Amino acid sequence: MSINLKRRFWAAGLILLFFVGWELFCVISGMSDLILPRPSQVLATLVQRFPVLWPHILQTLATTMLGFVLGVALGVVLGAIIGVSRTAYDTAYPLLIGFSSIPKVAVVPIFVLWFGSGTVPAVLTSLSICFFPIVVNIATGLATTEPEMEDVLKALGASKFDILWNVGLPRTMPFFFASLKVAITYAFVGTVLAETVASNRGIGNVMMTASSNFNVPLVFAGLFILAGLGVALYVAFSLIEMRVTGWATRKNDFAAA
Amino acid sequence: MKFAIVKGAPPEPASPTRAALAVELSQTSVTFGSGASAVPALSETTMRIPDGEFVALVGPSGCGKSTILRLVSGLVQPSTGAVIVGGREIAAKALRIGMAFQNPTMLPWLTIEQNVMLPLKIVEPFRSRFRQEKRGGFRDKVHGLLAQVGLSGFAGKYPWQLSGGMLQRANLCRALIHEPRMLLLDEPFGALDQFTREELWAILQELWLAHRPTVLLVTHDLREAGFLASRICVMSARPGRILDDSPVEFARPRSIAMTFEPDFVALNQRLRELIVDARSAQTAGSA
Ligand SMILES: Nc1ncnc2c1ncn2[C@@H]1O[C@H](COP(=O)(O)OP(=O)(O)O)[C@@H](O)[C@H]1O
């Protein structure tokens, strides 16, 4: 068995073990399903309520993707400006750090105040959480060109644009795709956060409503959906990353083989 | 050929030898920073390098050797004096220049062939023909040069698949692919083991004999300087100036065995003493 396959086998085994352990714990301890429902119960709820849940899943996904796309666009533009210009870096960085360290729960009420509750504040929240890792990674990637490489190219008479196009951008790609992976997860968190606070649609809202009705299995069903979506989005962007910037990791694969 | 003067150089009488000069520093000095934090890197240095010559620059570290290369390539402007390269202002990047450092800086996402081809994407007249010729003439050109340095089978490989010595050969190819008239090498073999280094000396000598660019080589290795150069300049400690300038007249092509002959060893010995003196002068000065 290859090392990779073995690793996957163990990872799958651990997940299975986790759910079996959970199920056994509930059965043996006689835990009330108002506190911790059994995973089999959650799964049953999930299947049974799926037709009702489906539009909410789509709502959460659509909001997340919209916030993500806008966040990436904003992040790329800001990151490029900061990464290319030393002055922009020095002036804008403190502001960005300040902005990024505000807990995003705190901005949701402001968005609601401005735009009412619903999809708009959810998109904005997810955007404002996910753009920051993009900015940092783009800026870092662009700013870290080897000085010798730059000298070689400048001595050839290369323009700033030549250097950016041939070295800066390709070198930034692995940073960019790595940050997409992080950003999509953040965007997801932002959406659900806003939905729980201020929306009448989406998985976040379903969980909130279920919780106030003491429908605990449904709350957990929502949690399962979120975990599933989160993993799916992460995996999708990991696959894209691997395809596009394989050169950055190829050396490691080689060493392991 | 007409020579333009970059910065406040004293007018000099025209001499018949000037037309053959590739590089001329006259009373050139460089100071980094200003005020209290000013670092004088190069004190008034005068140096003339005829076209097609192979000059080695040796001296204590930090004495301004790299600064001279950066002056010639136009990456640094002189604080006073003039730098005249190929008869035109260096700011105009008139002379085609190839550069290589100790760090081979191959781009990891490109194959060796694509890495070596990079200058053709940037330098005219190749640049405007790049799209049409990157799979045709340019490709043959790259493969030809790779063959000359013994990298025939490696064009399609990625940098991480090559050893340090092979990367440095590819680096030499990248520095030469656009047929530069001037090759600037900053301790190119400094990170290699002794045997690989000697292999590369032979390769560089062959390349030089085949293409005859003007070469300015910075090195710490006096054997390397003696083996490769037709002239060796010894620099003083920082701020540097040229202490000694001697021709190296051994016949070419030179062999590694030659570096153990008495004449060669004597040259080495003399250069070594000059540098040791320069270093102790610096220590005494700063004490
Ligand atoms: N960009 C720079 N800014 C300030 N000081 C510099 C810069 N480049 C070089 N120096 C200083 O100038 C001196 C000469 O540097 P360099 O030419 O690199 O020496 P070397 O002979 O070792 O190649 C050194 O003391 C170095 O610290």
Ligand SMILES: [Mg+2]
């Ligand atoms: Mg140096």
